[in-house]
Amino acid sequence: xxxxxxxxxxxxxxxxxxxxxxxxxxxxxxxxxxxxxxxxxxxxxxxxxxxxxxxxxxxxxxxxxxxxxxxxxxxxxxxxxxxxxxxxxxxxxxxxxxxxxxxxxxxxxxxxxx
Amino acid sequence: xxxxxxxxxxxxxxxxxxxxxxxxxxxxxxxxxxxxxxxxxxxxxxxxxxxxxxxxxxxxxxxxxxxxxxxxxxxxxxxxxxxxxxxxxxxxxxxxxxxxxxxxxxxxxxxxx
Numbered sequence: 151x152x153x154x155x156x157x158x159x160x161x162x163x164x165x166x167x168x169x170x171x172x173x174x175x176x177x178x179x180x181x182x183x184x185x186x187x188x189x190x191x192x193x194x195x196x197x198x199x200x201x202x203x204x205x206x207x208x209x210x211x212x213x214x215x216x217x218x219x220x221x222x223x224x225x226x227x228x229x230x231x232x233x234x235x236x237x238x239x240x241x242x243x244x245x246x247x248x249x250x251x252x253x254x255x256x257x258x259x260x261x262x263x264x
Numbered sequence: 265x266x267x268x269x270x271x272x273x274x275x276x277x278x279x280x281x282x283x284x285x286x287x288x289x290x291x292x293x294x295x296x297x298x299x300x301x302x303x304x305x306x307x308x309x310x311x312x313x314x315x316x317x318x319x320x321x322x323x324x325x326x327x328x329x330x331x332x333x334x335x336x337x338x339x340x341x342x343x344x345x346x347x348x349x350x351x352x353x354x355x356x357x358x359x360x361x362x363x364x365x366x367x368x369x370x371x372x373x374x375x376x377x
Contacts, residue, residue, distance in 0.1 A: 156307075181363050183364070191369070192353060192367035192368065192369050192370060193308070193353075193365075193367055195361075195364045195365070198362065198363065198364055200362075200363065205362065206362060206364060238305070238307075240307055240308065242308075244363060246363055250313075251295055251296055251357055251363060252296070252298060252310060252313040253298060253308075253310060253355075253365060254310060255300070255307045255308040255309070255310070256307055257306060257307035258306065258307045260305065
């Protein structure tokens with residue numbers, strides 16, 4: 151298995167809703183990432199998990215809450231989002247334990263906040 | 265602070281042309297450089313990964329080179345096809361950012377038949 155799987159592919163949520171994005175990989179990668187991408191912009195780093203511990207939080211608002219329950223799974227919990235949070239949310243993984251560090255990205259979740 | 269620049273921002277070519285996409289970075293202290301392809305509204309597909317100790321990587325019609333000392337990489341696409349139309353992103357893993365990738369803004373390529 152050489153894929154990063156993200157669910158759902160599309161999500162529409164109201165500003166008072168609570169939802170979660172899910173990311174899964176079975177490549178044995180021990181680093182996982184959340185990126186946010188607005189239209190016609192490059193991806194921007196949100197969070198880095200290394201060996202299931204949060205190692206980087208790029209000053210992301212607290213309405214975004216990451217969770218890494220195990221080495222294969224990464225969640226992003228969403229609460230009280232704003233319309234400007236509408237974007238493509240990308241999950242990625244890499245293998246720091248092998249020194250390769252090449253990233254594998256998922257296909258993303260297209261989030262619309264109404 | 266590491267910055268990544270891609271030139272040109274957009275490129276239109278007829279089918280069959282060979283083309284070069286450019287990427288430059290300001291800090292040569294990188295672990296690796298990775299080229300990605302992104303189709304509209306989709307995720308990123310990794311094309312080539314060049315470790316800091318390597319000079320180039322090849323995959324099919326694609327060849328990427330890395331000159332770390334001058335802070336430059338090029339992606340060469342041979343015999344372009346309409347299916348190559350996409351945005352191409354260059355990203356570096358820089359010592360200042362741990363294992364996070366720093367992206368350029370991308371080159372949007374359009375290949376006409």
